[in-house]
Amino acid sequence: MTPSCSHRLLFFILLCCNINAGWADTIGIHAGAGSWNHQSSGQITHQGTNADMEKEFGFEDELTGFFFIGVEHPLPFIPNIKLSSYPVETTANRTVTASTEFSFAGTSYTNGTDINTALQWDEQDVLVYYEIVDNIFSLDLGLGAKAIDAKLSVTASGSTHSLRLEETLPIGYAMASVMLPGTGFSFIIEHTSSVLGDIKVKQTNSKLSYMLGYKLGIEAGYRTSNANLDELTGVTGELTFSGPFINLAVNF
Numbered sequence: 001m002t003p004s005c006s007h008r009l010l011f012f013i014l015l016c017c018n019i020n021a022g023w024a025d026t027i028g029i030h031a032g033a034g035s036w037n038h039q040s041s042g043q044i045t046h047q048g049t050n051a052d053m054e055k056e057f058g059f060e061d062e063l064t065g066f067f068f069i070g071v072e073h074p075l076p077f078i079p080n081i082k083l084s085s086y087p088v089e090t091t092a093n094r095t096v097t098a099s100t101e102f103s104f105a106g107t108s109y110t111n112g113t114d115i116n117t118a119l120q121w122d123e124q125d126v127l128v129y130y131e132i133v134d135n136i137f138s139l140d141l142g143l144g145a146k147a148i149d150a151k152l153s154v155t156a157s158g159s160t161h162s163l164r165l166e167e168t169l170p171i172g173y174a175m176a177s178v179m180l181p182g183t184g185f186s187f188i189i190e191h192t193s194s195v196l197g198d199i200k201v202k203q204t205n206s207k208l209s210y211m212l213g214y215k216l217g218i219e220a221g222y223r224t225s226n227a228n229l230d231e232l233t234g235v236t237g238e239l240t241f242s243g244p245f246i247n248l249a250v251n252f
Contacts, residue, residue: 027252031069034247036223037061040090040119044152044229044237046163048103053239056102057117057154058092061243072131079128079142086203086225088121088241104154105161116155121241123148123201123225125192127173140175146194146201148227163235169197177209184211188221200228211251220246 040059043050053059070082096102096113109115129142146169153162172195177188186209193202207221224242229235 026074028072029070029252030072030249031067032217032219032247032249033065033067034219034245035063036066036086036243036245037063038088038090038223038241038243040088040239040241042237042239044163044235044239046104046152046235046237047106048108050237051102051104053119056100057119057152058094058115059090059117059119060092062088062090064089066245066247079130080140082125082127082129082144084125084127086123086125086223088119088123088225091116091118093117105163107154107156107159107161109154109156113156117153118155119150119152121148121150121227121239123203125171127171127192129173129175136179136181138175138177138179140173142173144171144173144192145169146171146192148199148201165199165229165232165235167197167199169194169199169201171195171201185209188219198229198231198233200231202226205245207245209249215251217249217251218246219249220244 039061040053043052051057064087066086068082068084070080072080093116096109096111096115098111101110103109124147125144127142127144129140131140133139148165148167150165151162153160171192173192175188175190177186179186188207188209190205194200203225205221205223207219209217209219211217222244224240227239229237
């Protein structure tokens with residue numbers, strides 16, 4: 001877990017622990033932070049040839065931090081809110097071979113060229129949703145916005161060529177969970193999907209949650225994020241970030 005995510009989780013815990021009993025009876029908070037071991041895969045074309053995230057760019061598994069916080073209340077006509085941040089950061093150093101030659105951002109990278117590649121794909125979600133069902137089985141439905149700030153770059157011989165994407169997309173949101181009574185375990189699936197925009201993005205989190213006591217829990221699961229870029233001007237491709245994650249959580 002990155003230091004910044006650890007600090008955010010500590011802040012959330014301290015904040016929640018200072019809620020007075022009367023307020024906690026009407027306001028619910030679920031917050032947490034953790035680490036995501038993601039693999040970047042897929043292909044992209046930008047002023048060049050079709051380049052593979054693993055073969056040409058050389059990206060492998062990376063560990064990055066994430067955090068989320070949701071606030072729920074009893075007012076029936078006002079939606080609940082959830083904020084989350086799931087960044088992707090990965091770098092690689094490699095030498096281009098005859099079988100991995102490619103061109104990107106108007107520059108060709110040929111056999112024997114030493115390159116440094118870097119990808120940053122930051123996603124921040126703001127969601128508003130309603131609890132449709134809330135008992136042993138729970139169902140939440142809502143809408144929101146996803147802000148994407150992404151940069152993909154290749155550096156060789158001191159020269160860097162890159163692609164920058166900044167998009168804000170409307171998204172739909174759904175969450176379903178099932179509690180196992182008397183065990184402290186819950187199984188949860190969350191899904192978001194864009195409905196408009198030049199980038200089509202969808203994510204799914206599947207996780208098992210266990211409450212340790214003192215309102216502290218641990219969650220572990222698998223996250224998949226997929227982005228289709230084919231409607232962007234000058235860019236085509238499809239990127240997937242997927243892998244297991246684990247996080248601590250507080251529930252009040």
